[in-house]
Amino acid sequence: MNTYRLEPKESERFYPSRIREIIKRETDQIMQKEKDFAEKYSDEEAKRIATEISDQVRNVLKSTNETALIPRHKVIVQSVVGEKAGQGLKITSKSLWHSEYDNSATYTYETVSSVLR
Numbered sequence: 001m002n003t004y005r006l007e008p009k010e011s012e013r014f015y016p017s018r019i020r021e022i023i024k025r026e027t028d029q030i031m032q033k034e035k036d037f038a039e040k041y042s043d044e045e046a047k048r049i050a051t052e053i054s055d056q057v058r059n060v061l062k063s064t065n066e067t068a069l070i071p072r073h074k075v076i077v078q079s080v081v082g083e084k085a086g087q088g089l090k091i092t093s094k095s096l097w098h099s100e101y102d103n104s105a106t107y108t109y110e111t112v113s114s115v116l117r
Contacts, residue, residue: 007100007101008072008073008101012070012071012072013101014070014073014101014102014103015103016103016104016105017105019061019070019105020105020106020107022057022060022061023057023105023106023107024107026053026056026057026060027053027057027107027109027116028109030049030052030053030056031049031109031111031116034049037049037111037113037114038111038112038113038114039111039112039113040113041083041084041113041114046081046082046083046114047081049081049116050079050080050081050116051079053079053116054077054078054079057077057079058075058077061075061077062075073102076095078093079116079117080116080117081114081115081116082114082115083113083114084110084111084112084113084114084115089115089117091117
């Protein structure tokens with residue numbers, strides 16, 4: 001009997017709303033500690049914060065408790081931190097995925113001086 005599955009079970013599907021809540025929770029938690037950055041943008045701090053958010057979200061999603069949400073998915077975490085200076089921001093990426101089973105989740109956090117996505 002072949003046990004290999006080409007698609008996830010319904011309970012294993014990637015639902016962006018579930019993941020977005022995790023991203024929001026972790027980003028909000030990190031940014032609560034970064035009061036100075038919220039007031040004044042700094043390139044060095046932006047780099048550190050983007051890395052910290054990416055690492056924390058990835059670690060939480062890979063943890064035993066959260067992996068139950070998406071056990072058969074590869075997790076890619078990208079965070080962008082930019083200064084608010086009256087300009088627009090467009091972020092694009094390219095990947096190969098199955099349109100019925102693969103998906104993505106995003107969260108935007110704004111402060112007086114910066115935007116995190």
